Amino acid sequence: xxxxxxxxxxxxxxxxxxxxxxxxxxxxxxxxxxxxxxxxxxxxxxxxxxxxxxxxxxxxxxxxxxxxxxxxxxxxxxxxxxxxxxxxxxxxxxxxxxxxxxxxxxxxxxxxxxxxxxxxxxxxxxxxxxxxxxxxxxxxxxxxxxxxxxxxxxxxxxxxxxxxxxxxxxxxxxxxxxxxxxxxxxxxxxxxxxxxxxxxxxxxxxxxxxxxxxxxxxxxxxxxxxxxxxxxxxxxxxxxxxxxxxxxxxxxxxxxxxxxxxxxxxxxxxxxxxxxxxxxxxxxxxxxxxxxxxxxxxxxxxxxxxxxxxxxxxxxxxxxxxxxxxxxxxxxxxxxxxxxxxxxxxxxxxxxxxxxxxxxxxxxxxxxxxxxxxxxxxxxxxxxxxxxxxxxxx
Amino acid sequence: xxxxxxxxxxxxxxxxxxxxxxxxxxxxxxxxxxxxxxxxxxxxxxxxxxxxxxxxxxxxxxxxxxxxxxxxxxxxxxxxxxxxxxxxxxxxxxxxxxxxxxxxxxxxxxxxxxxxxxxxxxxxxxxxxxxxxxxxxxxxxxxxxxxxxxxxxxxxxxxxxxxxxxxxxxxxxxxxxxxxxxxxxxxxxxxxxxxxxxxxxxxxxxxxxxxxxxxxxxxxxxxxxxxxxxxxxxxxxxxxxxxxxxxxxxxxxxxxxxxxxxxxxxxxxxxxxxxxxxxxxxxxxxxxxxxxxxxxxxxxxxxxxxxxxxxxxxxxxxxx
Numbered sequence: 001x002x003x004x005x006x007x008x009x010x011x012x013x014x015x016x017x018x019x020x021x022x023x024x025x026x027x028x029x030x031x032x033x034x035x036x037x038x039x040x041x042x043x044x045x046x047x048x049x050x051x052x053x054x055x056x057x058x059x060x061x062x063x064x065x066x067x068x069x070x071x072x073x074x075x076x077x078x079x080x081x082x083x084x085x086x087x088x089x090x091x092x093x094x095x096x097x098x099x100x101x102x103x104x105x106x107x108x109x110x111x112x113x114x115x116x117x118x119x120x121x122x123x124x125x126x127x128x129x130x131x132x133x134x135x136x137x138x139x140x141x142x143x144x145x146x147x148x149x150x151x152x153x154x155x156x157x158x159x160x161x162x163x164x165x166x167x168x169x170x171x172x173x174x175x176x177x178x179x180x181x182x183x184x185x186x187x188x189x190x191x192x193x194x195x196x197x198x199x200x201x202x203x204x205x206x207x208x209x210x211x212x213x214x215x216x217x218x219x220x221x222x223x224x225x226x227x228x229x230x231x232x233x234x235x236x237x238x239x240x241x242x243x244x245x246x247x248x249x250x251x252x253x254x255x256x257x258x259x260x261x262x263x264x265x266x267x268x269x270x271x272x273x274x275x276x277x278x279x280x281x282x283x284x285x286x287x288x289x290x291x292x293x294x295x296x297x298x299x300x301x302x303x304x305x306x307x308x309x310x311x312x313x314x315x316x317x318x319x320x321x322x323x324x325x326x327x328x329x330x331x332x333x334x335x336x337x338x339x340x341x342x343x344x345x346x347x348x349x350x351x352x353x354x355x356x357x358x359x360x361x362x363x364x365x366x367x368x369x370x371x372x373x374x375x376x377x378x379x380x381x382x383x384x385x386x387x388x389x390x391x392x393x394x
Numbered sequence: 395x396x397x398x399x400x401x402x403x404x405x406x407x408x409x410x411x412x413x414x415x416x417x418x419x420x421x422x423x424x425x426x427x428x429x430x431x432x433x434x435x436x437x438x439x440x441x442x443x444x445x446x447x448x449x450x451x452x453x454x455x456x457x458x459x460x461x462x463x464x465x466x467x468x469x470x471x472x473x474x475x476x477x478x479x480x481x482x483x484x485x486x487x488x489x490x491x492x493x494x495x496x497x498x499x500x501x502x503x504x505x506x507x508x509x510x511x512x513x514x515x516x517x518x519x520x521x522x523x524x525x526x527x528x529x530x531x532x533x534x535x536x537x538x539x540x541x542x543x544x545x546x547x548x549x550x551x552x553x554x555x556x557x558x559x560x561x562x563x564x565x566x567x568x569x570x571x572x573x574x575x576x577x578x579x580x581x582x583x584x585x586x587x588x589x590x591x592x593x594x595x596x597x598x599x600x601x602x603x604x605x606x607x608x609x610x611x612x613x614x615x616x617x618x619x620x621x622x623x624x625x626x627x628x629x630x631x632x633x634x635x636x637x638x639x640x641x642x643x644x645x646x647x648x649x650x651x652x653x654x655x656x657x658x659x660x661x662x663x664x665x666x667x668x669x670x671x672x673x674x675x676x677x678x679x680x681x682x683x684x685x686x687x688x689x690x691x692x693x694x695x696x697x698x699x700x701x702x703x704x705x706x707x708x709x710x711x712x713x714x
Contacts (some may be wrong), residue, residue, distance in 0.1 A: 012516065012517070015513050015516055015517065016517065018509075018513055019510070019513050019514060019517060019523055022506070022510060022527070023523055023526050023527070026526055026527055026529075026530070026589065027526060028557070029541045029542060029544070029545050029557075029589070030529075030530075030533075030541055032541070032544045032545065032557060033540065033541045033544060036544060044555065045553075045555070046553055046555075047553070047555065048554065048555045048556075048557065048560050049544070049555070050557070050560070205417075206417040206418040206421065207418060209414045209415070209417060209418065210414060210415050210417075210418035210419075212414055213411045213412075213414035213415050217410060217411040217414065218411070219408075219411040219412070222411075225415075227704075227708070229422070230704065231700070231704055232422065232426050232427075235426055235430060235693070236649075236650045236669075236689070236692060236693060236696065237650070238650065238652070238669055238672055238673070238689050238692065239429065239430055239433050239689045239690075239692075239693055240425065240426060240429030240430060240433065241429075241676065242429075242432075242433060242436060242676055242682050242685060242686055242689075243428065243429035243432035243433055243436065244425065244429050246443075247429075262421065262424075262425065263425060265421050265425070266421045266422055266424065266425025266426055267425065267426070269418050269421060269422050270422065270426070273418060298410055298414075302414075323531075323532055326534070327532075327533070327534030327535065327536075327537075328534075329534065329535065329536050329653050329656070329657075330652055330653065330673075334677065343534075344534050344536045344537075347536045347537065347540060348536050348656070348657055351536075351539060351540060351543070351657055351658075361540055362540065362544075365536070365537045365540040365541065366537075368534060368536070368537055369532075369533050369534070369537050372532040372533065372534070373529070373532055373533075375532070376529065376531075376532035377525070380525060380528075383532075384528075384597055
């Protein structure tokens with residue numbers, strides 16, 4: 001008995017290896033984004049995110065070339081104390097440092113028998129000396145990127161530092177109003193919410209009405225109409241963009257939230273109706289018969305019976321539609337553009353223009369993922385159920 | 395869907411059902427049906443929809459008259475001088491790219507999804523493992539684009555902050571420009587697509603696998619079939635209807651795909667796909683005639699797969 005269970009475990013080892021290997025591939029890219037978003041910009045540009053926990057830049061090269069004379073901490077030679085910022089200041093870059101290393105000291109080559117470091121290596125050493133002498137005080141981990149992304153900071157330092165020295169750009173006030181600066185992710189977050197909430201609520205409301213009619217009311221052409229609606233699920237969104245932009249242009253609706261709400265409602269409806277009808281149609285008929293016999297009207301049956309019983313379906317649908325609208329780029333790009341930027345738009349803009357550095361981009365991307373992730377992990381069950389019911393969603 | 399599901403005792407006016415349907419039908423009519431018809435008619439007109447498409451023909455060049463925009467949509471990317479040049483240019487056109495996307499991405503997502511669903515079924519941490527694979531579905535394409543830019547980043551000789559190139563660099567290889575090398579970059583983008591959509595395929599396939607009756611599998615085991623055999627000759631045939639649905643759904647998704655390409659390469663370096671090309675015609679060149687013609691071509695390409703999915707839906711309805 002014990003042997004067979006051990007045997008079974010050994011047989012399972014390859015399974016575990018494959019699964020864990022796949023999981024690592026799936027997690028590592030996201031982990032990279034998260035770690036990059038909490039690193040200061042100079043570090044992002046010079047080393048990969050996976051070095052975040054390893055020794056600081058240049059430490060290894062320093063130990064090989066310099067530590068034998070200057071000591072691990074750089075204090076061993078009092079005449080050339082590398083922790084003294086005034087000395088280190090003279091050699092900010094690899095060129096100055098290399099020039100120094102080429103000079104002889106007391107008639108001997110500076111480095112003795114050790115060969116001269118290459119340009120990149122001496123740049124690394126110079127960087128490490130700045131760290132030793134406390135000239136470079138950048139922390140390894142910072143939340144500044146998130147602050148900068150939220151307020152839409154575009155300078156070369158950080159928002160906090162610029163505000164301290166009063167050098168901030170004109171659109172920043174250095175008070176709470178910066179949270180809704182039109183260039184920042186804070187405002188974009190609000191815009192995304194303003195777009196998403198009605199664009200989730202409206203299709204569900206309309207679909208509940210229609211689904212009830214399809215499931216529990218009798219009328220001519222019921223089946224045909226429903227089949228046509230199911231077919232509309234797969235009309236690609238791109239098909240309708242041009243005529244609707246033209247219609248909106250005539251009505252003056254381009255660049256308004258109403259434009260996006262209505263568009264998402266239209267496109268969310270076929271799937272929402274499909275799901276609602278299937279769910280409502282699956283409720284026991286006796287319930288409705290009893291209600292009607294008690295003299296209930298359709299409206300009462302709808303509001304008091306169908307809606308409360310359909311709450312699980314509404315939850316699935318809500319999460320599905322919420323994530324769909326929140327993550328959408330194309331509709332926001334076409335109908336809102338830069339006038340009321342949503343999160344996906346701002347990030348897309350940062351990627352395609354060269355205006356923003358990696359530090360803002362990664363922080364912004366992570367901010368935009370925050371709410372969907374919370375919704376997803378908290379309500380995963382409903383989300384999956386909603387998705388399964390409509391594998392034909394277009 | 396039999397009419398008998400409706401309770402006989404209910405009283406209703408002729409108008410009542412239509413009142414319930416009105417909001418939905420109104421919005422869908424305005425936002426789906428009308429634009430669809432309008433798009434088709436615009437595709438036969440010129441750049442700003444003011445005259446017939448045949449007026450845009452250039453003397454001395456091939457012209458399809460009223461179908462001029464379709465000539466552009468179908469042949470503008472091709473080099474028609476000889477058969478071999480046509481063939482070669484087809485595979486670097488948006489159509490060729492879309493076919494590559496379909497083949498690799500559908501194989502990748504369905505293959506990995508099915509394999510993972512089978513393996514995860516045997517371990518205790520199944521729920522956690524599945525939600526990790528599924529997680530990219532909750533992330534926007536834009537977010538995914540940023541995530542993968544870090545994997546593919548092509549730095550300088552000394553500094554590699556892109557994960558893949560750092561690995562190659564440490565193994566002593568030469569860094570690769572993943573996103574700007576034609577052909578290779580399409581594969582790099584498809585990998586992102588696979589990363590996003592595998593969870594979708596896995597979840598649906600996993601539910602189908604769990605519905606396979608245990609007795610069937612036990613019987614095969616008693617008959618001496620090994621696990622590999624059970625998978626291929628027992629499980630796969632039973633869940634094949636689900637596999638087909640997943641495949642058709644994925645093909646439709648891939649044909650409509652826009653965001654990944656838009657965010658990661660903007661369609662440059664030969665990565666353009668149909669939906670992306672359409673966006674560029676409409677919103678960068680402002681040529682609605684050509685843009686809508688490409689849209690119609692896209693829909694025509696999707697229709698066979700839609701048909702398959704609707705047929706399955708009707709079969710399901712009949713079985714209710």
